[in-house]
Amino acid sequence: MTGQRRRLPDSEPRSAPSEGSLSRAESRAREARERGLQEGNAGRPAVGARYIRAGLRQLGWAEHGPHPDARQIHESHHALAARLLMILAVWESERGRTDYGLLLLDQAEKLTAADDRGVLLVQRGLLFTRAGRAGDAVTTLDEAVAVLDGNAAETSNLAAALINRGFTHLAAAHIRRARADFVWCRRIAADEGYDMIAAKALHNLGYCDLLAGDIPAALQLFHAAASAYRLTAPGFLPVLATDKARALLAVGLAGDAASELDSAMASFRRQRLDYDLAEAELARSEAALAAGEPAGARRWAAAAERHFRRRGNDARAHLVAHDVDASEVFHFEGAGQTPGHDPQRADYNSFVSFGDPDGNTWLVQEVSARS
DSSP: OTTOOOOOOTTSOOOOOOHHHHHHHHHHHHHHHHHHHHHHHTTOHHHHHHHHHHHHHHTTOOTTOSSOHHHHSOGGGHHHHHHHHHHHHHHHHHTTOHHHHHHHHHHHHTTOOGGGHHHHHHHHHHHHHHTTOHHHHHHHHHHHHHHHTTOGGGHHHHHHHHHHHHHHHHHTTOHHHHHHHHHHHHHHHHHHTOHHHHHHHHHHHHHHHHHHTOHHHHHHHHHHHHHHHHHHOGGGHHHHHHHHHHHHHHTTOHHHHHHHHHHHHHHHHHHTOHHHHHHHHHHHHHHHHHTTOHHHHHHHHHHHHHHHHHTTOHHHHHHHHTTOOBOOOEEEETTEEEESSOTTOOTTOEEEEEEOTTSOEEEEEOOOOOO
16 A cells, blocks of 8 residues: 555564674774773763763663663673673762662673673672672672682772772771782782772771771871872872861861861762762761761761662661661671671671760670570
8 A cells, every 4th residue: 555654563673783883883882981981980970971871872772771681782792781881880879879780780790791790790799888788798799809810801800899898898897808808909909000999909908097096007098099099080089088087087186077078078069979978978977076066967967868868778877867877787707707697697696886976886786586
């Protein structure tokens, strides 16, 4: 019948893309990946995410498309698309969308090549840490380190796994294990010339000293890390300023700490970094309390609670709402303190630690039943 167009059924095959078009799409996606990594690693995750999305679109990905990614994207591009999705997951998490980041990692897993499994585990462990799921984070990062260790082509991802696992140990107040991971990471970074990773290792080693009570050593390492960040990743300087403020608070310099935090928070707001902003607001609450400003302390604590909830860390938000800055749950095994509940959930062997306004540290033990 003339004047009408026959509608093709959904199952009718479409013409396959040419080798030339596939090659051009891959080249553009790789260029977008490099720009996205540069921006995100420099502390600009919102900009980085825009480049990564552009790269994924070159491969045929539709963020909320009706078909699975494996149907949207040509098979020859699956591994590259998986890598891009992993990067996007991390940048989205840094913008406060950790749950969405974990969903993106689930999508990436369906496209991930066997050789990239270690990278996927690193990113998933990082997002578990940010979501307050310490036990899941350590288990995942332990697997990542086991997969990546010894692979000469994956030294940068091994260093990232160690940084992330060390940070998770710090969240559980297990300083010895955290320090070991950061020292190992720093050695890899020095051997391979990873200047930015080396700066992060210095930063986190300083935080270990802060938690151990050696404030002069912490401030010295923070100073060295700041010099390195200025050359490699100035976007991380506000995060460092937040940790420096905690060190200043520990020696009673509440005014200097508040100044560092006010500058850091302004940067976090511009970048929409909810997690970092929440941590800075929590420290700002402590600075206000130390300066004799209880109303200001309550206001900053309430702001931190809102941002922790937006990040998906409801447990931390609940503690902040009740003026408790507590550790993650941990237990003890033969090797010492371990993140997470006791596997058998034995009474008196799962703990949370917290500090009171007088500087005392307390331990709470889990008891599930009483006779």
